[in-house]
Amino acid sequence: MIIHPLITKTEELSALCERLAKSDFVTVDTEFMRENTYWPELCLVQIANTEEAAAVDPKADGLDLSPLLDLLTDNEDVLKVFHAGGQDVEIIYNFTGRTPHPIFDTQIAMMAISQSEQIGYSNLVESWQGLTIDKGARFTDWSRRPLTERQIEYAIGDVTHLAKIFPKILKRLMKTGRGQWLDQEMEKLADPANYRNDPTEAWKRIKAAGRNAAMLGRLKAIAEWREIEAQGKNIPRGRIARDETLADLASHPPKQQSDLAKVRGLSQGWKDNDIGKRLMNTIAKSSPLTDDEMPPRAPRGAPLGKEGSLVADLLKLLLKIRAREIDVAARLLARSEDLELLAAGVRKNLPILEGWRYEVFGHDALDLVEGKLAFAVVDGKLKMTRVEDAEEVPVTE
Missing domain, CATH: 1.10.150.80 (HRDC domain)
Structure with missing residues (x-):
C-alpha cells in the first residue's frame, strides 16, 4: 500500500480524491479536539482504500477540503467505512450539513457476528490481524503543529488496518446472512437528524x-x-x-x-x-409546556407492577441465552427498555416485534411472556424449552 506524505495542498487533495472516487470503498477516520470548544475542532482526516492511504491536514493554510467532503457526502458509488464513526460523521455534518452515504461501521457490524457490544479499534485490529497497536500517540494534542512522523504514522494506521479488516468482516457477514440486519443500523448512523443541533x-x-x-x-x-x-x-x-x-x-x-x-x-x-x-x-x-410538548408518560411498570420487573428479568435472561446461542451482541437484538415495555404489556411499535428481530428473538420473547416457553438445564447449560413440547411429569403421592 502506498502511504502518501501529509497532504497540505488543495491540488494534492483533489488528485487523491479523484483516484479514491473509483474505489468500491474508502476507510475514514478523523482526529479532533473538543475539550475546550463547543464545536469539535477538526485536526486531521485519514482516508484509504486497498491501494493507497493519506492523512489530510485541515489546518494547513489555503487548503480547500471540498474535494474530500464531496467524496464523502455526494458520491453514492463509494462505500464509506468507519469504526465507531458517530463523532466522525458529526464533524462532517458540521462542515457540510450532510452525512457520509452509503456508510458502514465496523463496530456495529461486529455486533452481528460476535457478542462484542462496543469493540474498540485496537481490539478489532488484534482480533482480525493479530497486531498490537502502539497507543503512544493516542492522547496527543492533534491541534499542535507541526505533527511528528510518529503521530502521522499512528493516525494513518487507523485507516490502513481498517482497509484490510473490512473485506474480512463483509465476507463473514455474507457467510452468516446477517448483512440485512445492519441496514437499519447503518441508515440510523447516516441520518442527518442525529446530528442537527437544535x-x-x-x-x-x-x-x-x-x-x-x-x-x-x-x-x-x-x-x-x-x-x-x-x-x-x-x-x-x-x-x-x-x-x-x-x-x-x-x-x-x-x-x-x-x-x-x-x-x-x-x-x-x-x-x-x-x-x-x-x-x-x-x-x-419562559412559559409552561403545551400539552403537545409534554413528554409522553412511560408505560414502564404498568400494568404488571412488581411482577412486571420479574418478567423483564426473565426476558433479559432469555436475551443472554439467545445472544450466546447465535453469537451476536445482545444489544443488537434488543434494548433493555424494550424488554421492560414488552413485560408491561406493550405490543405496538416495539423493534423486537418487527422484521428480523422478531424472527430471531422477539417471537420467543413473546412466547415467554405468554407462558409458552420455560427455562431448563440441559447438559449443564441453560436453555429454553417449549411448554407444549415438554412431557407431562406425573405427580406421585
Missing part, C-alpha cells in the same frame, strides 16, 4: 424529576439559552452551567438575580454580571 430540543437531554409543565417550560428555555451562549463563545456547554444546575434552576427558579449566588454550580459573580442578567430574563420569559 437548541430548542436541548432540554430533552437533561434529567429532571417530575412532569410539571411550568418547570419543564423553564428547563426548555434555559437549556436553549445555554446552547446559544455556549455556541456564541465556542466553549463546552458545561462551562456555562452543568445539567444539574439547570435542573435545579428550573425546579427552584430564583426570584431575583442576587439569588443566583446561592445556586449550586454558579459563581458569586452571577448575582450582578451580564450573563446572570440574561439568565434571569430567560427564566422570566
Whole structure:
C-alpha cells in the first residue's frame, strides 16, 4: 500500500480524491479536539482504500477540503467505512450539513457476528490481524503543529488496518446472512437528524424529576439559552452551567438575580454580571409546556407492577441465552427498555416485534411472556424449552 506524505495542498487533495472516487470503498477516520470548544475542532482526516492511504491536514493554510467532503457526502458509488464513526460523521455534518452515504461501521457490524457490544479499534485490529497497536500517540494534542512522523504514522494506521479488516468482516457477514440486519443500523448512523443541533430540543437531554409543565417550560428555555451562549463563545456547554444546575434552576427558579449566588454550580459573580442578567430574563420569559410538548408518560411498570420487573428479568435472561446461542451482541437484538415495555404489556411499535428481530428473538420473547416457553438445564447449560413440547411429569403421592 502506498502511504502518501501529509497532504497540505488543495491540488494534492483533489488528485487523491479523484483516484479514491473509483474505489468500491474508502476507510475514514478523523482526529479532533473538543475539550475546550463547543464545536469539535477538526485536526486531521485519514482516508484509504486497498491501494493507497493519506492523512489530510485541515489546518494547513489555503487548503480547500471540498474535494474530500464531496467524496464523502455526494458520491453514492463509494462505500464509506468507519469504526465507531458517530463523532466522525458529526464533524462532517458540521462542515457540510450532510452525512457520509452509503456508510458502514465496523463496530456495529461486529455486533452481528460476535457478542462484542462496543469493540474498540485496537481490539478489532488484534482480533482480525493479530497486531498490537502502539497507543503512544493516542492522547496527543492533534491541534499542535507541526505533527511528528510518529503521530502521522499512528493516525494513518487507523485507516490502513481498517482497509484490510473490512473485506474480512463483509465476507463473514455474507457467510452468516446477517448483512440485512445492519441496514437499519447503518441508515440510523447516516441520518442527518442525529446530528442537527437544535437548541430548542436541548432540554430533552437533561434529567429532571417530575412532569410539571411550568418547570419543564423553564428547563426548555434555559437549556436553549445555554446552547446559544455556549455556541456564541465556542466553549463546552458545561462551562456555562452543568445539567444539574439547570435542573435545579428550573425546579427552584430564583426570584431575583442576587439569588443566583446561592445556586449550586454558579459563581458569586452571577448575582450582578451580564450573563446572570440574561439568565434571569430567560427564566422570566419562559412559559409552561403545551400539552403537545409534554413528554409522553412511560408505560414502564404498568400494568404488571412488581411482577412486571420479574418478567423483564426473565426476558433479559432469555436475551443472554439467545445472544450466546447465535453469537451476536445482545444489544443488537434488543434494548433493555424494550424488554421492560414488552413485560408491561406493550405490543405496538416495539423493534423486537418487527422484521428480523422478531424472527430471531422477539417471537420467543413473546412466547415467554405468554407462558409458552420455560427455562431448563440441559447438559449443564441453560436453555429454553417449549411448554407444549415438554412431557407431562406425573405427580406421585
